[in-house]
Amino acid sequence: MSYFIQNLRRFAGELLEDPVGGPARVAAALKVKWKTGLEQALGSSGMGRRLAARYRGRGVVLMFHEIHDDVEGNLRMGCSPEQLRMVLAALRAESRDIVTPDEAVKRLADPQAGDFAVLTFDDGYRDNRTMALPILEEFSAPMTMFVPTGMVTREVYAWWLGLRALFQRGDEVEIEAMERRFTLADAPSRNAALRQIGLWIGTDRARAEALNPTFARHAISIPALVDKVAMDEREIRSFADHPLVTIGGHTTTHTFLSGLDDAAAYRDINDNKLYLENLLDRPVRHFAYPYGTEGACGKREAEYVKAAGFETGFTTRSGHLFPAHLSTPCLMPREDAGFAHMSNSQLANRLSGARRALVTKFGDPVAGLR
């Protein structure tokens, strides 16, 4: 465990050197560092695998977003092609078959079927074709891309892309709505500031929208940013014809569903399904929540996903897939494997199930049932 203690010392050192933010920022960072340290200890000692045997399910669903070469330049949103390759190699080493969501549901119902993984990519980024697909082809690995209508039509309020553009510009950024000024001297301070703004927004659409005047003041056009990174209708149609690709729903406006009234929440889910089915001329049967935390989606949203005719719905709750999920297929957990930079230990904990043990403090291995 000595490396663990060394890591904690290093984290403490970083915190002392870090001039950004006050005690709350230090406490938040300490929480992240502590979790990361524990993940490293569990993952690299092999202890995670033993402790978490109960948490290893039949399948694991992994989430990615952008895949690009310049991860630092893109402020660590998305991950590198090398990281995707590392995940695929690890799945192969574990003898987990990479399957479509349809096959995953079949396998959950069949005790004889082999263990599996499902690869999912959110938001419809163009680099999923240029950067991810060639690697997936090498591994004959199917992928599912969850596409919000607004990304394709350029009407989505992609505040996260606006923030990235803002942070890429200057050394100092004032976020008026937060009444905060951030000094962005280096990559760690930029990443810390982005995390803080993300935490401040939480699941509050109004706060996300309150960033708009800041974007306007810096002449940042969200539609232009979306146009730069997301597939358009023609690209989606052609991508969907690739034998390894499944297209799934991801709402119309990519907002926090829990903040919408009943009619608006249902419409946001259902209209996206109709849009994609009309665009692709085929049924769209799988769905991922735009924000998949417990605060952003739950029982009500799962009912609407089912009522719209989707067969599965994926959250971002940590955990593996178990046969019990067949009774709540519209609230199935997913593990994020597309954040930069995922360590070997963090990947090991996602594949072994240890991460859910850690996140729930050894609570219920089956995510999403209550």
Ligand SMILES: [Zn+2]
């Ligand atoms: Zn999304």
